[in-house]
Amino acid sequence: MASGKTVTVAIMDAPYESANSTTALRIVQSALEKGHNVNVFAYEGAVNLTMKAQAPHPNPVKGTNVEQEAHPTTKDWVASLFKLAKDKGAKLDWVNCGLCVDERGAGDWVEGPRRGGPKDFLDASNASNATLVIPTK
Amino acid sequence: MAKILNIVETAYRGTLEEQDDTILWLTHMLKNAGADIAVLLRANAVNYAAKGQDASGLHFGDSKMTHPPEIDKDVEKMIQKGISIYLVEEDARERGLADGDLLDGIRKIKRQGIPQLIDEHDQVWHW
Amino acid sequence: MAKYLLIESRDPFDSTDSQYFAELVQGIAKRGNEATVFLVQNGVLPARKGSKYNTVISDLIKNKVKVVADRFSLKERGIRQLAEGVDTADTDRLVDLLLEPGTKAIWH
Numbered sequence: 001m002a003s004g005k006t007v008t009v010a011i012m013d014a015p016y017e018s019a020n021s022t023t024a025l026r027i028v029q030s031a032l033e034k035g036h037n038v039n040v041f042a043y044e045g046a047v048n049l050t051m052k053a054q055a056p057h058p059n060p061v062k063g064t065n066v067e068q069e070a071h072p073t074t075k076d077w078v079a080s081l082f083k084l085a086k087d088k089g090a091k092l093d094w095v096n097c098g099l100c101v102d103e104r105g106a107g108d109w110v111e112g113p114r115r116g117g118p119k120d121f122l123d124a125s126n127a128s129n130a131t132l133v134i135p136t137k
Numbered sequence: 138m139a140k141i142l143n144i145v146e147t148a149y150r151g152t153l154e155e156q157d158d159t160i161l162w163l164t165h166m167l168k169n170a171g172a173d174i175a176v177l178l179r180a181n182a183v184n185y186a187a188k189g190q191d192a193s194g195l196h197f198g199d200s201k202m203t204h205p206p207e208i209d210k211d212v213e214k215m216i217q218k219g220i221s222i223y224l225v226e227e228d229a230r231e232r233g234l235a236d237g238d239l240l241d242g243i244r245k246i247k248r249q250g251i252p253q254l255i256d257e258h259d260q261v262w263h264w
Numbered sequence: 265m266a267k268y269l270l271i272e273s274r275d276p277f278d279s280t281d282s283q284y285f286a287e288l289v290q291g292i293a294k295r296g297n298e299a300t301v302f303l304v305q306n307g308v309l310p311a312r313k314g315s316k317y318n319t320v321i322s323d324l325i326k327n328k329v330k331v332v333a334d335r336f337s338l339k340e341r342g343i344r345q346l347a348e349g350v351d352t353a354d355t356d357r358l359v360d361l362l363l364e365p366g367t368k369a370i371w372h
Contacts, residue, residue, distance in 0.1 A: 005363055015154055019305040020273065022153040022195070023355075026336070029197050030355040036363070059156070061165045061211075070203045071156060080198030087198075130362045132369045137274070147278075149306055149340065181278050181306055189342040209342070232277065233314030238342070 002089040006037040008128040010121060012136040014045030015074040021049060024134050025077055028092070032084045037091040039124035042113070044136065047096040049074040050109035075110045082112040095120045140173050142258035146180035152206045153192060158185065160264045161211055168220055175221040177246075177254060183229040185212055186222065186243045209240060216242040223254060267367040268292050268299045271358070272307040274372060276317045282307075285372045286320050293327045302358055303350075304334040311338075313345035325349040332357070 009027060013020045024040075031038050042049060056071035058064055078094065085092035095116035101107050107115075125131040145160045152158050161176070168174050178185055185208050192205040216222055226245040239245075246254060255261050270289050276282045293299045301324060303311055310317035311333045324331055325348075332351045338344075346352070362369050 007359065007362060015151075017151045019149055019151065019153065021151075023273070023304055023334075025197055026195070026355045027358060030359045032198075034356065034359060036359070061157075061162055061169070069156070072154060072200065072202055074154060077197040077200050080200035082198075084198035129365075130367065130369060132271075132362060132371060134371050153340075181275065181309065184309070184341050187342040189344070190340060191342070192336075192340040194336070194339075228277075231316040232309060233312040233316075233318075233345075235314070 001035050002037070003035040006039065006124075006128040007031045008039040008041065008121070008124045008131040010041040010043060010131070010133045011046040011049075012044045012134065014048050015054070017045070018136065020134050020136065021046065021074065025074070025081065027132070028081055029084065032081060032088055032090050032092065035088050035090050038085070038093070039128060040092070040094040041116075041121040041124065042094065042096045042100075043121075044097070044100050045104075047100045047104060047106045050078050050094070050096060050113045051075060051106050052108045052110055079110045079112065093124065095124070138171075138173050139259040140175070140257070141167070141260045141262065142175050142177060142255065144177045144179060144261065144263040145182040145185070147264070148181040148184055152208065153195065153202075156204055156206050157211065158182075158206070158208055161185070161208070161215065164220065165211070165215055165218070168215070168218055175223065175258070176215070177223045177225070177251070179225040179228055179251075181232075183224050183232060183234060185209070186224050186229070186239050187234055188238060188240055213240055213242070216240070225251070266297050267364055268297055269302060269358075269361045269364075269367050269369040270299060271302045271304060271369065271371045273305040275306040275309040276320060277309060278306060282372070286324065289324060289329055290327055293324075293329045299328075300330040300332060300361055302332050302334065302353075302361070304337050304358075306337075308333045308337045308341065308343060311347050311350045312341075312343045313347055315347070318347040321347045321350060334358075
C-alpha cells in the first residue's frame with residue numbers, strides 16, 4: 001500500500017563497475033516494498049543501467065551456458081523495480097540525464113525511465129521527504 | 138613459458154552484478170589457456186580467501202539473483218586447478234582474519250616477502 | 265539538534281579519506297546532533313572483530329554515534345563476529361532512517 005512518502009536517489013556509477021549501483025537498487029527495492037514513491041536521477045555512467053541491449057552471457061570458467069549461468073542484467077533489475085512499484089501502488093520515476101545519454105549513445109532503454117535533466121532532479125528533491133546522493137569514486 | 142603473477146588488491150567492485158571477481162575470472166581463463174600463472178591477494182582482496190562468503194538472497198522485484206558470486210569457491214577451484222594463491226599475512230591480520238578463517242591451500246607470505254615473490258615471476262600484472 | 269544518517273561505503277584500509285569521514289561524524293556528534301553511521305559494502309570491513317580499525321568504531325560509539333552495519337555486506341564478506349556495540353540491519357532499516365523527519369543523509 002502506498003505510504004505517500006517519497007525518496008529521491010541520485011546515482012552515478014555505470015553497471016558492472018561498482019558495488020554502489022547494486023546497493024542503490026537495493027535501497028530503491030526496500031523503499032518500494034514499503035510503498036514509498038521513489039525518484040531516481042541517473043547521472044553520468046548510471047544511464048547505462050537501463051540500456052536495452054544488455055545481454056546475459058555464458059561462463060566458460062564454470063562451463064555454464066546462458067540459461068545455467070542466469071547472468072543478471074541491471075536493465076532487468078530496473079524493469080522488475082518498475083513492476084514492483086506498480087504492484088505496491090507506488091510510483092517509480094526514473095530520469096536518465098539526457099546529455100549523459102547522448103554522449104554515451106545510451107538512448108535505447110527498457111520501458112519505464114524517461115529522459116530529463118538537472119531541473120528534474122531539483123524538482124524531485126524539493127518534493128521529496130528525503131534525498132540521497134550516491135556518488136561515484 | 139613466462140611465469141605470471143597477478144596481484145589483486147581491489148575487492149567486491151561490481152562482483153554482484155558480474156557474479157565473479159573479474160580478475161580472478163581472467164586468471165582462471167588464462168590458466169585454462171595454458172598460462173603459468175599465480176595470484177597474490179593483498180589489501181582488501183585478502184578477504185577473497187575468507188571462508189563462508191555468502192552473497193545469496195538478492196532480488197529486485199520479481200528478478201531473483203539465482204547465481205550470486207561464490208568467491209571463496211572460485212578461489213578453491215583455482216587452487217585445485219594448480220594456481221598458487223598467495224596472501225599477504227599482515228593484510229589479513231589487520232582485517233581481523235585469523236588463520237582459521239582462511240581457505241585451505243592459501244599460501245601466506247609476509248609483506249617483506251613480496252619482492253622475492255615478484256623476483257620469482259617474469260611478468261607481474263598489478264591490477 | 266538535527267538527525268544525520270551517514271552512510272560509509274569506503275574503508276580505512278583502502279581509502280585514507282575514510283579518516284575524514286570519521287572526523288566529520290565526530291564533529292557532527294560533538295555539536296549535539298543525533299548521528300547514525302550505516303556501514304555498507306567495504307565500509308563494513310573495520311567492523312569485523314579484531315580488525316586494526318576497531319578503535320575507529322569504538323571512538324564513534326563513545327561519542328554516542330549509533331553504528332549499524334549492513335547485514336548483506338557482512339554476509340557477502342563472511343564476517344560473523346563484530347566489534348562491540350555494532351548493530352546490524354538491512355536496507356529497509358536504512359530507508360526508515362532516511363525517512364525520519366529532519367534527517368540529513370550523506371553518503372561517502
